[in-house]
Amino acid sequence: MMTTTTICSYLLLFAGDCPSSVTNMTYTEITKNGITYTTGIQDNPSHTVITNQIDNRKTATSVFDTQGTVTMGHIDVFKLNHIEYTYSIDLPPGEVVVYQHDDFYTYNSTWVDYCLKPQKLTIHVSGVFWGAMFRSFVWRLSVFVDTPDGDINNDGVVNGVDLGLLINEWGTENSQADLDSNGIVDSVDLHILLANWSNGA
Numbered sequence: 246m247m248t249t250t251t252i253c254s255y256l257l258l259f260a261g262d263c264p265s266s267v268t269n270m271t272y273t274e275i276t277k278n279g280i281t282y283t284t285g286i287q288d289n290p291s292h293t294v295i296t297n298q299i300d301n302r303k304t305a306t307s308v309f310d311t312q313g314t315v316t317m318g319h320i321d322v323f324k325l326n327h328i329e330y331t332y333s334i335d336l337p338p339g340e341v342v343v344y345q346h347d348d349f350y351t352y353n354s355t356w357v358d359y360c361l362k363p364q365k366l367t368i369h370v371s372g373v374f375w376g377a378m379f380r381s382f383v384w385r386l387s388v389f390v391d392t393p394d395g396d397i398n399n400d401g402v403v404n405g406v407d408l409g410l411l412i413n414e415w416g417t418e419n420s421q422a423d424l425d426s427n428g429i430v431d432s433v434d435l436h437i438l439l440a441n442w443s444n445g446a
């Protein structure tokens with residue numbers, strides 16, 4: 246169920262391949278609204294990486310913006326340092342479109358980028374720092390996931406599990422099973438679910 250409002254004001258870009266992972270990264274996971282976010286910072290005591298990221302996502306299937314800043318650097322004079330930071334966002338199955346806003350930039354470099362793998366969006370920030378130096382990086386992306394209609398539990402197929410969820414929620418309001426978003430779970434939603442029943446499920 247893709248929302249297409251306001252996208253015309255954004256610049257559509259295509260994500261490149263994900264870079265290979267860097268060794269000795271330290272990863273931290275947090276879960277919010279049932280969605281897992283993973284941050285990775287290269288583990289080196291001479292590095293300083295200050296991050297702040299915000300996602301306005303409410304549910305696993307919601308359209309959302311992700312934005313953040315990263316300031317990184319080190320204080321080793323006469324040393325060359327590679328510093329890397331990653332921020333990964335779990336996505337439900339479905340077609341993903343990412344819109345990159347104008348305020349997606351770095352100072353003096355192009356070392357902020359994003360990439361898509363199945364059910365995962367990763368923002369990469371990295372750079373090589375010669376001498377004592379700090380730089381800041383900014384991203385802002387809008388993320389749209391077109392999940393299959395009727396896939397209530399977001400596992401990529403429409404089957405008996407979704408049917409059971411819909412029946413459990415029958416007659417209720419503000420439900421994930423309200424597939425046509427008219428406010429109530431009823432026979433219209435059941436029709437949508439059955440019309441999208443997955444082959445072989």
Ligand SMILES: [Ca+2]
Binds near residue numbers: 395398402403407
């Ligand atoms: Ca399902």
Ligand SMILES: [Ca+2]
Binds near residue numbers: 424428429430
């Ligand atoms: Ca409905």
